[in-house]
Amino acid sequence: MSASTQTNGSASAPTNRAPLVAACLLGALLLGAMLAPALAPFAVDALDLANRRASPSSRHWFGTDELGRDVMTRVLFGARVSLAIGLVSALVSAAIGAAVGATAGYAGRVVDDILMRITDAMLAIPRLPLLMITAAVLQPSVPVLVLLVGLAGWMETARVVRAEVLSLAARDFVAAARAMGASPFRVVLRHVLPGVIPAAAVATTLAVGRGILLESALSFFGVGVQPPTASWGNMLYQAQTTMTSEPWLAIFPGAMIFLTVLACNAVGDAIGAARG
Amino acid sequence: MIRFVVRRLVQSVPLLLVISLLIFALIHAAPGGPLSTYLENPNVRPEDIERLRKAMGLDRPLGMQYLSWLWAFVRGDWGFSYADGRPVLDRLVERIPATLELIGVACVMALIAALPAGILAAVNRRFDRVSSIFAVAGISLPVFWFGLLLQLVFAGALGWLPSSGRASFDGGDFVDRVAHLILPATVLAAALSAAWSRYLRRAMRDTVARPFIRAARSRGLSERTLLLHHALPNALPTFVTVVLLDISMMASGAVVTESIFAWPGIGSLFTEALGKRDYAVLMAFLMCGSVAVMVLNLVADLAVHTLDPRTRDAA
Numbered sequence: 001m002s003a004s005t006q007t008n009g010s011a012s013a014p015t016n017r018a019p020l021v022a023a024c025l026l027g028a029l030l031l032g033a034m035l036a037p038a039l040a041p042f043a044v045d046a047l048d049l050a051n052r053r054a055s056p057s058s059r060h061w062f063g064t065d066e067l068g069r070d071v072m073t074r075v076l077f078g079a080r081v082s083l084a085i086g087l088v089s090a091l092v093s094a095a096i097g098a099a100v101g102a103t104a105g106y107a108g109r110v111v112d113d114i115l116m117r118i119t120d121a122m123l124a125i126p127r128l129p130l131l132m133i134t135a136a137v138l139q140p141s142v143p144v145l146v147l148l149v150g151l152a153g154w155m156e157t158a159r160v161v162r163a164e165v166l167s168l169a170a171r172d173f174v175a176a177a178r179a180m181g182a183s184p185f186r187v188v189l190r191h192v193l194p195g196v197i198p199a200a201a202v203a204t205t206l207a208v209g210r211g212i213l214l215e216s217a218l219s220f221f222g223v224g225v226q227p228p229t230a231s232w233g234n235m236l237y238q239a240q241t242t243m244t245s246e247p248w249l250a251i252f253p254g255a256m257i258f259l260t261v262l263a264c265n266a267v268g269d270a271i272g273a274a275r276g
Numbered sequence: 277m278i279r280f281v282v283r284r285l286v287q288s289v290p291l292l293l294v295i296s297l298l299i300f301a302l303i304h305a306a307p308g309g310p311l312s313t314y315l316e317n318p319n320v321r322p323e324d325i326e327r328l329r330k331a332m333g334l335d336r337p338l339g340m341q342y343l344s345w346l347w348a349f350v351r352g353d354w355g356f357s358y359a360d361g362r363p364v365l366d367r368l369v370e371r372i373p374a375t376l377e378l379i380g381v382a383c384v385m386a387l388i389a390a391l392p393a394g395i396l397a398a399v400n401r402r403f404d405r406v407s408s409i410f411a412v413a414g415i416s417l418p419v420f421w422f423g424l425l426l427q428l429v430f431a432g433a434l435g436w437l438p439s440s441g442r443a444s445f446d447g448g449d450f451v452d453r454v455a456h457l458i459l460p461a462t463v464l465a466a467a468l469s470a471a472w473s474r475y476l477r478r479a480m481r482d483t484v485a486r487p488f489i490r491a492a493r494s495r496g497l498s499e500r501t502l503l504l505h506h507a508l509p510n511a512l513p514t515f516v517t518v519v520l521l522d523i524s525m526m527a528s529g530a531v532v533t534e535s536i537f538a539w540p541g542i543g544s545l546f547t548e549a550l551g552k553r554d555y556a557v558l559m560a561f562l563m564c565g566s567v568a569v570m571v572l573n574l575v576a577d578l579a580v581h582t583l584d585p586r587t588r589d590a591a
Contacts, residue, residue: 018409121294124573126565129531129546133558134302136550213418217532220420221547236421243424244432254421262416269412 019270022263029260033079040073045228056248063248065238075252078230083260085146085231086212092150093211094204097157098193104158105165106188116162123155128217135223142225145218149211157203164196202272209264216257232257277581281574288570295566296349300342303555349563355556359549364560367545374442375541378534379526381457382464387519389469394476394515395503398484407473414470423463423536430459440538460537464530468522475518479511486510513584517576524572 032039042048047067056063062071104115131152140148168174169192177191212232218224219233220240227234232253239249329335333344348355354364393411397404431439438456483489484507492506493499534543542561549557 117291118294121291121298121566124291124566124569125295125298125562126525126531126569129558129562129565130299130302132531132550133562136553137302137305209416216418217420220532221535221550223550236424240424243428247428250421250424250428254418254424257418257421258413258416261418262413265412265416 019266022266022270025259025263026267029079029263030083032076033083036076036080040070040076042070042073044073044077044230045069046073053242053246055246062252063246065246065249066242071235071249071252074230074235075232075256078232078235078253079256081142081225081229081231082212082215082233082257085142085149085215085225086208086260086264088146089149089153089211089215090204090207092147093153093207094157094200096150096154097203098161098196098200100154101158101161101163102165102188102193102196105162106169106184106192112162115158119155119158122152127152128214131214131218132221132223135218139223142229145215145224149214149218152214153207153210157200157207160199160203161196164199165192168192168195198271202268205264205268205271209261209268212257212261212264280581281578284574284577288574291570292567296346296563297342299559299562300345303559304338304341345559349560354560357549357554357557359552359554359557364556367557368542368560368564371540371542371545374539375530375534375543378457378460378464378539378541379523379530381461382468382526383523385461385465386468386472389465390472390476393469393473395480395508397473397477398480399499399503404477407477411470411474414466415474417466417470419463419467419532420536422466423460423533426459426463427536440536442540460533460539463533463536464526468526471522472515472519476511476515479514480507483507483510509583513580516579516583520572520576520579521569524569 037044041061047069048054048064049067051059051064053066054064062075064070065074100115100119104112104119131148134148135145138144138148165188174187174191177187182190215224215231216233216236219231220237222234222237225231225234227238235253236250236257239246239253243250333341336344345355352365354368356362357364357367360367393407397407427439430437437459438452439459442456443453480503484503489502489507492502497506530541531543531546533539534541535547538544542564545557546561548554549561
């Protein structure tokens, strides 16, 4: 699948404000997550035992859970975990993907063959089941979980970066740099990689959304972020059993996952379309 | 053609070896290994565990275990489920029809939605705006949340459809089976149709911008003929490739959907096995999933081969 074959111009109308809205939404989410302790109406583990399983009201906007904890507070604090996992895992993916892609694209021959075979193999193994097994086996803490999600998502970036490096490496300015005696390492780092950044940025933005989805899916199956730490996925996991009687426990965390991933994808698409 | 298939099959052998090595290493990195379920059971004595370990060959060096597992796997001996002692192959095979039924229906639903949507979005600005929103939303929708919502509304509040399973207890007639299929198939189809309409829109757009379309238009062909008889056949190879690759990726999408709706397919077998740390089943699932991806990759190449006459000489 050759990326960036989209026709230039007229692809996205100049009046299209959706990406801007999405970017603002992401900014607001990030801000909300960072300021969670100040914004949240209640303390994160405050129990209101008189108001357990309360439906949404003016006091508890998103209702309360089985321990009387305020769902809105937990959603806000869950945003910290979910967003952090999405962002950091995407950076991990980007770093590994760029390293593998650049090495394969620039070194070529046997190295390229081996690295791309490994990439193919990783792409062929069903991603979510593989992650679920790994998480069940390792019972990871949040930092390890970030690493795992990142390790599961570098293949797309690696392919994109490799393709870009292949086309850039054939250009005259790279030949010039090499002729001036620059080492392969320096050529890649200073001359080739900067040109790869736009393509890698698209892949990374999309990886943020995918990372959040993967984390929430893992937590939804009980092998991701463990309670009492709130993440959107494990809130959904806990909500599942009492969903018919207390639907608000499932609706709000899921809506947050949806909105966040939607915003990431909209921004990623917009960057991709702008590159043409 | 046959040489092409054979060459691809030979090429896939080292790939499968790498995958099997990865999967094997992962599962044996587990603390307690396949016997971890017994470690916490107070009724199982340590000497029993030791005996089991010997009997199952888990005390041999890892390399030996891998080789004997691989050799058995190639011969179709996939071992026994640690959970209920039945052959892994039997457990997988009995679940296949349900999964195929679900994926098949979902794919048909997704194609019915995606084909017209993708074509129309490529040529009509206003429709493109609306369908883009739906498409990005569909791609971003967390499968498990969407499934829960549908259950909440259509099975809970409205009570129109059954919330889980493949049929009612008495086996169910045709109508009953269709009723059970609707919700899980919709969940799977939503994400697929969103992605597919985007692919098709893009492929159609790229094609419509090419000179031969302009030439055909200047010859006075109707827009309809132009789109369906000139542009679509050219856009189809790329589209078919991504569709087939997506279907192979459904191994994971189906895991979530099947377990939410208690659909008795391979996906829910996987989640059951995961809960019981049934490594023999998990390993077989991952291997089958990877093989499915590679086979569909090959099918995709062959499909492009037949759909696009230009590639025939190249291969």
